[in-house]
Amino acid sequence: xxVMTINLLMLRIPCGNRLKYVTDGMLGxxxxxxxxxxxxxxxxxxxxxxxxxxKAKKESRVLLTxxxxxxxxxxxxxxxxxxxxSPNQTANLAKLAKRFGFKLEVNVRVSRxxxxxxxxxxxxxxxxxxxxxxxxxxxxxxFWQCQSCGQIYWRGAHWKKIDKTLDEAKRTLxx
Numbered sequence: 001x002x003v004m005t006i007n008l009l010m011l012r013i014p015c016g017n018r019l020k021y022v023t024d025g026m027l028g029x030x031x032x033x034x035x036x037x038x039x040x041x042x043x044x045x046x047x048x049x050x051x052x053x054x055k056a057k058k059e060s061r062v063l064l065t066x067x068x069x070x071x072x073x074x075x076x077x078x079x080x081x082x083x084x085x086s087p088n089q090t091a092n093l094a095k096l097a098k099r100f101g102f103k104l105e106v107n108v109r110v111s112r113x114x115x116x117x118x119x120x121x122x123x124x125x126x127x128x129x130x131x132x133x134x135x136x137x138x139x140x141x142x143f144w145q146c147q148s149c150g151q152i153y154w155r156g157a158h159w160k161k162i163d164k165t166l167d168e169a170k171r172t173l174x175x
Contacts, residue, residue, distance in 0.1 A: 019100055022052060022061040024070065027084060030092055035117055036162070037102065038110035042117065053079050062100070090165055094172035104166045104173065108144055108153075118148025128152050 023031045025045030034041045042061065049070045056063040056079040063074045063081040074081035082099060086092050097104050113120055123145040129137055131152060140154045 019102075020059060020061040021064050022056050022059070024052060024063075024065045024067060026066045027064055029089060030064065030084065032114035033089065033093055033165075034096070035112040035114045036106050037104070038107060038112060039102070040112065040117065049073060053077050056080065064096075090168040090172055093166070093169040097169065098173055104169050106162065106166070111144075113146035113149060113151055115151050116146060116149040118146040120144045120146050120153065123152070 020040040020042075021031075021034060022042045023034075024047075025043075028043060028045075031041045031043040042055065042059075047055065049067075052063060052065075052070065053074045055061065056074060057077070061080075063070075063079055064084055065071050065074070065081065066084050068083060071081050071083040082096070084092055084096075086095070093104060096102075108120065108122075111120055112118065121144060123143050125137065125141060125143055128143055128145060132143075132154075136154065136156070140156065142154060144153045145151065146153075
């Protein structure tokens with residue numbers, strides 16, 4: 001692949017677009033982050049390289065991988081791919097946001113289930129009251145539920161860590 005082709009691939013992606021990705025088995029944490037940010041991300045540890053490349057091409061997904069050989073194969077076969085080089089999540093989020101033009105913000109209206117990639121939607125506290133701890137019912141009023149796996153979400157104490165990671169990624173992006 002020539003530099004000209006790579007540049008054309010970069011120009012194809014509109015800023016702010018919610019892209020679809022497929023990730024290899026080494027990127028489980030990054031997969032969850034991207035889903036929270038609203039991206040459709042297929043993740044599997046059971047596909048071989050050939051299947052990952054085929055899935056990326058067939059479903060117009062960007063293949064994200066840490067595997068340099070897989071990355072090279074994907075590019076050679078005409079799949080869109082991105083090599084994730086850092087073990088640092090904040091650095092990876094910043095690089096992906098820069099490359100693909102998305103915001104490093106969780107918007108629950110477009111977020112996907114980090115667990116299964118399903119769509120999430122607002123659910124009333126009364127609907128899920130029996131499924132959540134009593135302290136959670138007492139302390140929180142806004143809830144979301146995955147339409148596929150039923151997982152329930154709320155902005156709990158862990159949200160500060162999510163905000164901190166995204167703020168660090170934004171600072172990295174700005175430098």
